[in-house]
Amino acid sequence: MSKAVDYLNEKLHEVAPDLKIVKDLGWGEGVRGGRCITDFYREVTFSRELTSEELQKVKEIMREEHCPGWTGVSGYKQEDNLYKFSTTWDSSD
Numbered sequence: 731m732s733k734a735v736d737y738l739n740e741k742l743h744e745v746a747p748d749l750k751i752v753k754d755l756g757w758g759e760g761v762r763g764g765r766c767i768t769d770f771y772r773e774v775t776f777s778r779e780l781t782s783e784e785l786q787k788v789k790e791i792m793r794e795e796h797c798p799g800w801t802g803v804s805g806y807k808q809e810d811n812l813y814k815f816s817t818t819w820d821s822s823d
Contacts, residue, residue: 732756734796738774738788745787750777752811757798766821770798776811789815 735754742749753775760768772792780788789803792815797803799817808814 732796734772734792737795738791741791741794742788745784745791748778749780749784751775752777757796757817760798760819763818768798768819768821770817770819772815773808774813774815776813779807779811780813785813788813793817 735751735756738754739751742751751774753773755773757770757772760770763769774788785805785807789805792803792805797817799819801818801820803815803817805813805815
């Protein structure tokens with residue numbers, strides 16, 4: 731597992747003790763959006779649906795450490811218990 735996956739798994743008990751990660755693909759290599767922009771995506775399947783508060787906390791945890799972007803982390807529910815997250819790195823700064 732990557733450090734980002736391990737970190738989320740370790741911190742998840744702070745969000746909700748009953749919440750488990752079923753599958754986490756990590757941030758991956760990133761997709762160049764042209765010029766100096768790289769977008770990173772991450773898919774995580776949880777053991778149950780997240781509340782709005784839990785989703786916010788998960789995004790905060792992802793942003794805290796091992797986040798490849800600097801724009802923060804956005805995320806939304808895709809289907810069932812699958813959530814998609816993204817962040818962007820702009821190397822022009």
